[in-house]
Amino acid sequence: MSIQIYEGASLNSLKEDSVEILKKMLLIRIFEEKVEELFLVKGMLIGPSHLYLGQEAIAVGFCSNLKKEDILVTTYRCHGHAIAKGVSIKKLMAELFGKKTGTCKGLGGSMHAAIDVENGVLYATAIVGSGIPIAAGIALANKYQNKKLVTVCFFGDGAVNTGAFHEGLNIAALWRLPVIFVCENNFYAMSTHISKSMSSKSIAERASSYNIDVFIVDGNDVISVYNLANELIEKVRNGIGPFFVEARTYRMKGHGVYDPGLYRDKEEVKRWLERDPIKIYKDRLIKENILTEKDFEEIKLKITQEVEESIEFAVKSDYLDFNDLYNLVWV
Amino acid sequence: MSIQIYEGASLNSLKEDSVEILKKMLLIRIFEEKVEELFLVKGMLIGPSHLYLGQEAIAVGFCSNLKKEDILVTTYRCHGHAIAKGVSIKKLMAELFGKKTGTCKGLGGSMHAAIDVENGVLYATAIVGSGIPIAAGIALANKYQNKKLVTVCFFGDGAVNTGAFHEGLNIAALWRLPVIFVCENNFYAMSTHISKSMSSKSIAERASSYNIDVFIVDGNDVISVYNLANELIEKVRNGIGPFFVEARTYRMKGHGVYDPGLYRDKEEVKRWLERDPIKIYKDRLIKENILTEKDFEEIKLKITQEVEESIEFAVKSDYLDFNDLYNLVWV
Amino acid sequence: MREITYAEALREALREEMRRDERVIVLGEEVGVFGGVYKVTQGLLEEFGPKRVIDTPISEIAIIGVAAGAAMAGLKPVAEIMYMDFLTIAMDQIVTQISKMRFMSGGQLKVPLVIRTQYSLGRVHGAQHSQFFPAWFLQSPGIKVVLPSTPYDAKGLLKSSIRDENPVLFIEAGVLYRYKGFVPEEEYLIPLGKADIKKKGDDLTIIAFSRCVLEAMEAAKILEDKGISTEVIDPRCLVPLDLETIINSVKKTGKVVIVADDVKNGSITSEIAMLIIENVFDYLDGPIVRVTAPPLPTPFSPILEKQYMPNKEKIIKAVLENFKF
């Protein structure tokens, strides 16, 4: 099938959403920065955690087009997807603290914190690639039940080399399932550059060999992501699918909170940081007179406040009682 | 990389081997027919067994170009590969009978009977797809040790949908390993036609997405297979690889000995049976005055005799003593 | 009294539950057009169509992953894995995903699916097609494990498994597919986690699983003739386990033999034995004797495979050994 390089930089289509989108991206950014601080500076959080810093445009671009009932399947790098899909940051933060007020009552932690059935985040898995066949199964069920629901499955460039990717994509394509696979290609799986792990010329090329329509999009340009998502989601809601999106982006920081990311070339990092998706978008909004610098500062302040409140909420919350665990294994 | 439809119907290059090749194909044919009889008519064999009837040109075309030290990795449908690679049919037959004189002392049975380290058949696995990464590993070791050995890995069309295929092919291509993957596309995995199991337009297309040079060849034309194999093996022996071959062929019978194969269209079966690889090749040899009908009958008789002797050998052989098994788990 | 095969009983269970509940779908390799390699799903495609009876590629990871996703999103999938050996390909999905989904989501997710599979020990299939390792799933809380030994149990337990709201691993014994037994025409269910006393007795308790139940029953008959009255218990489910029935029997007999087809080390017999010892040690008046496969892969050779497997002779020997004390 075709591989298309998607460029849809028109702001028009997202007019009503345009400031909301900025707010969502900022909420993710500030949430993640706080989380990093809670780990590294304050020492209040422990365990593995993988921040979404720098990739905000992808989650927000997609989720701004989804309904609450639409479904996400994500990975351990899931805070951004959760926030974009409307999961309460209080519950999210409480989950990172392992508290019973968390999305998963503290049993999941950062890597599964996004799971929030109420808001359609059905799954967040810490095993690379494993969500792909699961997302296909969700799409199968939606199709079977004639629910006009869209399933979006996020994963990284490293997932492309797993057996689960291959088996899941083949089945999704073979059965023409209503699902969008979004590969957030940040070019690294931990320290491993994609050129060291994938034999194919590009992720897009590999994906298209499954007979799926593939789109390459600038994952740091929220307008393009939004417009592409809008088109594809519309199609999938009407039963056409699957689609595959390779969204090219970059992690602002290391793989996990503790990783300084020294394996990346400094020049490369610098180049990408100049393409900060929030900065790009904010500048555009200001240029188009949709926003002022002052508006932006106000929004930032308000969000910072909100994030602080989520921390307060999490800190104050209790842990689950150990005996309660026995009631959570079985239905 | 490129996908090339290979046609190399020149008999010249195989002149010296030309009658040997026919003999090998016939040996496989007659061996397998006898095995079928031992199962279905005589009731002397039990358990699963998957015959190579109709696919002889592929094994023989490849193995006639290999040295004894070159390596095969095959599957449960392995008798043909073993015979083509020079494994003694006595040992092979004894293995089917579960006797201690068998290739695997009777512990492997039909599905692993090909394993014969002495003749370079390092592995025969009954798990679809699982041999592919193993073959890559063998090639890695050969490359590492600067051994100018060729590894050929045989598998079916059904294997293309396994995670093991994907992971193995990616690594073989990424590391440019000296291995030839030969997919014997007989269009069915048990009763499932390839169009019902694979989303890609062709196996060749899927394989080439790994950045591997792919060749499509008529698997019922031993001359083409031989010539292609000759070219590729030469390259791989000189360190160039990997390569992928889709050899199109057809099972004359069902999936296993007990399967009547009723799910296949009668017309389709008929069409393919007319393209019997042995018949095609024999006619060609006669046409080119390399062989007479009488030669052919004599060869057949001699081979039949040889196969009968292998049965006698197998029947007369003993079983392993149970206590010996404890010495065969560990080195 | 109607007698049907184990395979037919399973088919009836599938058919009845598919008729009863639209959410039930069947997927796996060869389940549709071919009707299953052992014909368990024969006729289902014709009755329910390709939307509900789905042939898959050879993709065990995806078969299980798709079933998990479909279960999350409201269906009740019955996924078939052709041989138990192939579960080893999908262990991430079964153990690291499915079994933990409910727990690690803090009780949010519900994943009602059944994985049907069968082990082929006893059918001369060799090392890669004869594996039986139910004990693995003891280590993976969150999935039920069912091991039916008769057509009656097979049907009643499969129906309950499909209705269960939890993931269930349903392990059939390949050698039993053609084995016939009483199955009533009327609908019935067998609750998961309820053992069956296949034969009453007073002198010794034989606990046997799956195929070994039949061997135990034959052994029991022979022992009866020798004047030893054994009670044969078939737990039917490994998870949840009906420890109570086992304990009550042991309290009565004081003697125990445990029989299962898995390799002895780390087998389900180790666990059952320890549970008995931890719970009713004081009632035991002889060692618990285990009859299992030895610590070897399964040999292909028909003669050797027979020697490899638990059978009635070995059970009788174990019982007599126990009586030495």
Added chain:
Amino acid sequence: MREITYAEALREALREEMRRDERVIVLGEEVGVFGGVYKVTQGLLEEFGPKRVIDTPISEIAIIGVAAGAAMAGLKPVAEIMYMDFLTIAMDQIVTQISKMRFMSGGQLKVPLVIRTQYSLGRVHGAQHSQFFPAWFLQSPGIKVVLPSTPYDAKGLLKSSIRDENPVLFIEAGVLYRYKGFVPEEEYLIPLGKADIKKKGDDLTIIAFSRCVLEAMEAAKILEDKGISTEVIDPRCLVPLDLETIINSVKKTGKVVIVADDVKNGSITSEIAMLIIENVFDYLDGPIVRVTAPPLPTPFSPILEKQYMPNKEKIIKAVLENFKF
């Protein structure tokens, strides 16, 4: 006396064996440029080059499959699987292929490889990154299983594992990587299948595995103060198991507590307990008490994870419980 960490000890073992034998190669995710996520392989790429220290894609099936093939063809690969949980992806290769290769080829094949992995229980990693299921491999004859608990053992056992001609699953405890201990400068080997008596004692035998050995040692110290002299045995290898050392200790003490990090049901503690009962039942003068994880997936919450794990308090309680008899 030189003290180095468990991670450093492992690194030394790898380095020494790579220097000694050209056939030894290392492969896995992040083992090269990054030096391993827990820095065990740090510096190896620099010393031995990319031909011998190979970074792989995220392809656990292929990592193990490639190692198997390379081993068949004359190398001695050390494959790293980053977390034990990811073994579930490669179980076909480990169990259905590698463990059976020698047997089902009638003794033809030799597959000398080491699979290094680590379990992260105790590091707040949640359900999908904390699994520990060594008992699975008891059911799969043909692969050795090593569980080092100290830097000294880690080094000596890894060197022996690499020299072994059989497949070896080498399971490290993630929490121990930074833990320091005595490791001599001079080369040494520890044979596989030889238990270590970590502390002598007369009143009760504590058998502990991997991380739990440390907890057992602390418990033993506290118990000593209470006047109870325990003997702490670290089997170090699960396969082959040094039953003799265990038996001799039990004969002396008559009392046993077994401690391991796996979920209780079907755990290695069940098997060890049954082996003791089957071999030296008459020497026991109290119940065997097992200290394990409960039948739950691992909770993420740091507080709950602590409660979930075996620890010295639980061991002391178990010992005292035994002494009630």
